[in-house]
Amino acid sequence: MMWLLSFILPIIRLYWVGVQVLLYQLFNKSFALPVLPKQNGRVAIVTGGARGMGFETARHLASLGMHVVIAGNVEEEGRAAVKSIHEEGHQGKAEFLFLDLASLKSIRQFVQRFKDRGLPLHVLVNNAGIMLVPERKTEDGFELHFGLNYLGHFLLTNLLLDSLKRSGRQKACSRIVTMSSATHYAGRLNMEDLQGRSCYCAHGAYAQSKLALVLFTYHLQEKLTAGGDHVTANAVDPGMVDTDLYQNLCSPAQAAKRPVAKMLFRTPAEGASTAIYAATASELEGVGGCYLYNGGKTQSADITYDGEKQAELWKRSCSLVGLQQA
Template sequence: MWLLSVLLPLLKLYLCGVKVLLYQAFNRSFTLPVLPRQDGRVAMVTGGTRGMGYETAKHLAKLGMHVVIGNKREEGAAVVQRIQKEDSQGEVEFVFVDLTSLKSVRQFAQTFQNRGLPLHVLVNNAGTMMVPEGQTKDGFEIHFGLNYLGHFLLTNLLLDTLKRSGQPGRCSRIVNMSSATHYAGEMHMDDLNRGICYSSHGAYAQSKLALVLFTYHLQEQLTAGGFPVTVSAVDPGMVDTALYDNLWSIAQVLKKPVAKILFRTPAEGASISVYAAAASEMEGVGGCYLYNGHRKQSSDTSYDSELQAELWKKSCELVGLQEA
């Protein structure tokens, strides 16, 4: 029973990976259309110091946005300087936030709000993948806590600012970085910390499914309230970033030659986040799952409205928010 609980998520996840690689082998990476200027608009990108987060922040700054990079990495200042040298036409800054700490997330959000800036784009990009079993500073399983729960809290703390910043015909936008692995995900509502028969593969897939469920439920609330804010979940495909450093040794060996041929580059992976954040075609479009530049059907589980509501309620309890 224990072996099955560990092996089944692993097999599901790697099967998802094979399907994605086959798609990428026969389909070109999405090419961004010409995007409108974003002068005067403010964006926040978590995990923006490397990989797809860096590429997203760089591209939004190139469009003229004031970009706030939220991360806990020490290279933040150096990254800001690099982006500013690379044809940045907007202001770029780094602000410390540790998404594994709810206290840090609250401080980060409060510091931003105290400045009185608007917020037009929030890209929830930071994440980790298949790391050994561990907990956040608040005792949550690391994938669930970092990939999902930290972003759930951050989004809710900044939601009023996003609502005020949007307007009809120029909505504020929230972009949640999910993954094809969400298709293999299962929500263990009675064991979100995966304390029973832990599987890093299952925990990662669960966190990415949670982000899609969150996307749909939040969009439903925003639409019902008539607020000018849209929420999208994006899938970058398989991208050659440091996230894959935690694969098993044999998988690491196999991954290197495959990545050179079939994986997307970080810039290609980031193109879908940038598209969701800035494309004219995405104006007013929310509650969708985007892959390779197209709206795509997410997993059947992700459309379960009762599960969406249950996860929302539970998440509010876990982070100490009053349910809206």
């Protein structure tokens, strides 16, 4: 009975959050980007930047004059995204670098390749993710949602922090923008079983990974502030967006989703708007440690403000990915 509850409750919590988001989107317009300042000379990395919200983020940053590095694990998609951005004739530049967030080795290789270029780094958009996949493990043996969505971005961000710190200036901070989700409200963080091995539920695993990203963002900002670094870190909730993330829904849910998506889901461009805003807006200069939804600051789940939980997750994450705790 307990096993059944452990499996069913995360599903109920996740879909209840989804219903609330859809009701909000029914009665509220999507955030419309204001005129944003030019970003000439600034460099950004966007994970999962070849399609969906990642692509919309990358192309908009390039349109503002940024040099955008699209990081992804499908080379053909990445090359096509770069070509598309260049064909639009933006002032900025786009290029593709291979990155598999489900491999700690690939993440370290990506960071080394990027650093070998000698480029500064002003914006890191942690956008890539997977949702509701059947139980699988990463190359390093982590549960896939936790390993790719969270641990991969945790390691990537930490390995790029020195570049971000060097590139940030007073009144021109470097920015870390991490894509979370309203599903984090349904998440439960089991420090003794972060890999979901006692009872795997894809819904619970996904929600936990998005919850972990918010805790990580807040603790990271605390460390950056304590160090006097000119870097800010914010978490972003894109709302419910019509992307390929939903491809792992069961057949009945897929059938129900199609008409609902047409009416109530945001487009990828709309879903990307708050991330773009967080990466570039003058109003957010020097502002970090926020949870941003539909273009504004809002409250995340109560647990995300628990400093002890933030610190414990950070410590365990460092151990899992082989980082010395700073």
